[in-house]
Amino acid sequence: MKKPRTLFEKVWDSHVVVEEPNSPAILYIDLHLIHEVTSPQAFSSLREAGLKVRRPERTLGTMDHSTPTNGTLFHSLDQQAKAQLEQLKKNCEEFGIQLFELGSPKNGIVHVIAPELGLIQPGMTVVCGDSHTSTHGAFGALAFGIGTSEVEHVLGTQCLLQNKPKSFEVRIDGELGRGVTSKDIILALIAKIGIGGGTGHVVEYTGSAVKNLDMEERMTLCNMTIEAGARAGMIAPDETTYDYLAGRDSAPKGEAWNLALAEWKLLRSDEEAKYDVQLILDVSDLEPMVTFGTNPSMGIKITDPIPEPEMIPQLDERQGIEKALTYMNLQPGQTLLDQPVEVVFLGSCTNGRLSDLRQAAKLMEGRNVAEGLRMLVVPGSQEVKRNAEAEGLDKIFKDAGAEWREAGCSMCIAMNGDQLAPGQYAVSTSNRNFEGRQGKGGRTFLASPLTAAASAVNGKLTDPRILL
Amino acid sequence: MTNFIEIKSRVIPLLHNNIDTDQIIPARFLKATDKISVAEGLFADWRYLPDGSPNPDFVLNQAEYQGAQILLTGDNFGCGSSREHAPWALVGWGIRAVLSTSFADIFKNNSLKNGLLPIEVDADTYTSLCDLIEEAPHSELRIDLADQRVTLPDNSSFEFKIDNFAKKCLLKNIDQLGYILTFEDNISAFEARH
Numbered sequence: 001m002k003k004p005r006t007l008f009e010k011v012w013d014s015h016v017v018v019e020e021p022n023s024p025a026i027l028y029i030d031l032h033l034i035h036e037v038t039s040p041q042a043f044s045s046l047r048e049a050g051l052k053v054r055r056p057e058r059t060l061g062t063m064d065h066s067t068p069t070n071g072t073l074f075h076s077l078d079q080q081a082k083a084q085l086e087q088l089k090k091n092c093e094e095f096g097i098q099l100f101e102l103g104s105p106k107n108g109i110v111h112v113i114a115p116e117l118g119l120i121q122p123g124m125t126v127v128c129g130d131s132h133t134s135t136h137g138a139f140g141a142l143a144f145g146i147g148t149s150e151v152e153h154v155l156g157t158q159c160l161l162q163n164k165p166k167s168f169e170v171r172i173d174g175e176l177g178r179g180v181t182s183k184d185i186i187l188a189l190i191a192k193i194g195i196g197g198g199t200g201h202v203v204e205y206t207g208s209a210v211k212n213l214d215m216e217e218r219m220t221l222c223n224m225t226i227e228a229g230a231r232a233g234m235i236a237p238d239e240t241t242y243d244y245l246a247g248r249d250s251a252p253k254g255e256a257w258n259l260a261l262a263e264w265k266l267l268r269s270d271e272e273a274k275y276d277v278q279l280i281l282d283v284s285d286l287e288p289m290v291t292f293g294t295n296p297s298m299g300i301k302i303t304d305p306i307p308e309p310e311m312i313p314q315l316d317e318r319q320g321i322e323k324a325l326t327y328m329n330l331q332p333g334q335t336l337l338d339q340p341v342e343v344v345f346l347g348s349c350t351n352g353r354l355s356d357l358r359q360a361a362k363l364m365e366g367r368n369v370a371e372g373l374r375m376l377v378v379p380g381s382q383e384v385k386r387n388a389e390a391e392g393l394d395k396i397f398k399d400a401g402a403e404w405r406e407a408g409c410s411m412c413i414a415m416n417g418d419q420l421a422p423g424q425y426a427v428s429t430s431n432r433n434f435e436g437r438q439g440k441g442g443r444t445f446l447a448s449p450l451t452a453a454a455s456a457v458n459g460k461l462t463d464p465r466i467l468l
Numbered sequence: 469m470t471n472f473i474e475i476k477s478r479v480i481p482l483l484h485n486n487i488d489t490d491q492i493i494p495a496r497f498l499k500a501t502d503k504i505s506v507a508e509g510l511f512a513d514w515r516y517l518p519d520g521s522p523n524p525d526f527v528l529n530q531a532e533y534q535g536a537q538i539l540l541t542g543d544n545f546g547c548g549s550s551r552e553h554a555p556w557a558l559v560g561w562g563i564r565a566v567l568s569t570s571f572a573d574i575f576k577n578n579s580l581k582n583g584l585l586p587i588e589v590d591a592d593t594y595t596s597l598c599d600l601i602e603e604a605p606h607s608e609l610r611i612d613l614a615d616q617r618v619t620l621p622d623n624s625s626f627e628f629k630i631d632n633f634a635k636k637c638l639l640k641n642i643d644q645l646g647y648i649l650t651f652e653d654n655i656s657a658f659e660a661r662h
Contacts, residue, residue, distance in 0.1 A: 040501035147552035147578035196544035
C-alpha cells in the first residue's frame with residue numbers, strides 16, 4: 001500500500017525534479033510572479049551569466065509596491081522609484097515576460113491579480129519575491145516567498161533548491177460569530193502560536209470553519225500564515241475553489257476543465273496521513289481581534305485589556321512587550337476600545353479584495369468618517385476597483401468622506417508616499433505592524449475591514465459589532 | 469563573494485527577539501536596483517536620529533564595534549518580509565555571521581546565498597554569550613566553518629549545525645544557479661512529462 005500523504009507532500013512530490021543525497025531537492029516551479037522591488041538585481045545577474053528566462057510564459061510581472069495610488073501614474077514618483085519601474089519594464093520586454101504595468105486595466109497587487117486571472121490553480125507550485133505569496137495556498141497550491149537570488153534561479157532554470165519543510169495541521173472548528181472574520185481567525189492563530197510558531201513548516205488549514213470560508217476569506221487566512229513564520233499555508237481545494245475558478249481567464253476550459261477537475265479532486269490529505277505538528281482552534285467564541293504591539297503576534301480580542309508585562313514569566317518576551325508598548329505609547333492593562341486613531345487604511349493583499357470592500361462599505365453606508373480622520377480605501381487591483389465601482393461602493397466611501405484611490409500596495413509598505421506621520425495611530429487591514437512599517441514613527445493596529453470601517457466612523461478603535 | 473573560511477571578531481550585541489527585516493532595512497531603501505547601495509539603510513531607523521545624525525546609543529555606532537563581523541541577537545531574527553536587501557545590507561556593513569537562538573526561514577536562505585553565516589545556538593549558549601559580551605565587550609569569538617565550531621576567548625568552544633549543502637556552497641563558493649543547470653537534462657525531461 002502507498003504511504004498516506006498530506007496535501008503538501010502530494011504537491012511537493014509531484015514537483016521534485018531531482019533529489020540527490022545530502023542536497024536539497026530541485027523543485028519545479030509552475031508559476032513565477034515578479035514585481036519591481038525584488039527583481040532588478042536578479043535580472044542583472046542573469047544578464048551577467050548570459051542566461052535567458054527559461055519559461056517566460058510561466059512568468060508574470062506587475063508593478064505594485066511603489067506605484068502611486070492618487071491617479072498621477074508616474075508623475076509623482078521620485079527618481080529612484082521611477083527608475084525601478086522602468087527597469088522592470090525593460091527587463092520584461094528584453095526577456096519576453098508579460099507585464100501588467102501601471103495604467104494597464106489588469107494592473108494591481110501581485111497577490112490579488114494572479115488569483116483573479118485564474119492563474120493560481122490547485123496543485124501548482126507558485127513563487128514570488130514577496131513573503132505574502134503564501135496567499136495562493138488558498139487554492140491548494142504550494143506557494144511561498146523567495147529572495148532575489150532565488151528569483152534569479154527560477155528565471156534561469158524554472159527550478160529552486162529547497163529543503164523539504166515539515167507539515168503542520170491547523171484544524172479550525174466552530175461557527176464564526178457576527179462581525180468576526182477570517183482576518184480575526186488568523187490574528188488569533190498568530191497570537192496563539194507566536195510570530196515564529198510556524199517556522200520551518202507548511203501549514204494546512206482543515207476543519208469546518210475553513211470549509212465555510214469563501215475563496216477571498218481563505219486567501220486572507222493563507223496570506224498572513226507567513227506572519228507566524230510558516231513557509232506556506234494551504235487549503236485543500238473543494239467546490240468553493242472550483243466555483244471560483246470556473247470561467248476565469250486562465251482557468252482551463254471545456255474538456256481540459258474536466259481533466260483538471262479530476263486531478264484537483266485527488267488533492268487532499270489522505271486520512272491516515274501524519275503531520276509533524278497539529279493544533280485545533282475553536283473559533284466559536286472568537287471576537288474581533290486587534291494588535292496592540294509591533295509584531296502581528298501581539299494581538300488581543302478587541303474587548304480585552306493589553307497584557308501586563310509583569311505577568312509574563314519569560315524575560316525576553318516581557319522585554320519585547322515593554323519595548324513595543326513604549327513605541328506604541330500605550331499602557332499595560334488599558335483596553336484599546338476608544339483609543340483615538342488618525343488614519344484608517346483599507347486595502348492590501350490581505351484585505352483589498354471585493355468582499356473586503358463590500359463588508360466595509362455596508363457598515364459605512366449612511367454614516368460618515370469621523371471629523372479629522374483620514375481614511376484611504378485602496379482596491380487591491382484595477383479589476384477590484386471596477387467591480388466595486390459597478391456596485392457603487394466607491395460612492396458609499398466617498399459620500400462618507402473616505403479617499404477612493406487607485407490599486408496598489410500603498411500604505412501597507414509605505415513606499416509610494418502613502419504613509420503615516422511620526423506618532424500617528426492607524427487602524428490598518430494590512431498584515432504588518434512592525435515599527436515604521438507604515439511610515440517612520442507610525443503606529444499600526446492591525447484589524448479586519450469591519451473593525452477598520454467601524455473605527456473610521458467613530459474616530460477611535462471600535463468593536464464593529466455595535467454598528468452592525 | 470569570497471570563500472568563507474574563518475572569522476575572528478568582536479561580537480555586536482543586539483539583544484532583542486523578533487527583529488524583522490523592516491528594521492534591518494526599512495522599505496524606503498528598497499528602491500535601489502543594485503546590491504551595494506542598500507548598506508546605507510541598515511537599521512536606519514535605529515541607527516540614525518530624526519535629524520539624520522548617528523544615534524550614539526545604537527550599538528552599530530559605538531566605537532568598539534567598528535569593524536566587528538559577528539552579530540549576536542535574539543529569537544527569530546529576520547522575520548517578516550522576504551527582502552534579500554536585509555543580508556545585502558548586513559554584509560555591506562561588514563557583518564559575516566549572525567548568532568541567534570533561531571532564524572526566520574527566508575532570511576536564513578537569503579543569508580546563505582550571500583556569504584552571511586547564520587549560526588543557531590541553544591538558549592543556554594545564547595545566555596552565556598550575552599553574559600560574556602556584557603562583562604567583556606572586547607571579547608573575540610573565532611568561527612571556523614569547516615570544523616563547524618565557535619571558540620571563545622578562554623579557548624572553550626561549541627559546535628554548530630549547518631546543512632551540508634549550504635556549508636559546501638559557502639566553503640567552495642559554489643554558484644547555485646550553475647549547480648541547478650547541471651541537471652538540465654532532468655529539468656527538460658520533467659517538462660516533457662508534464
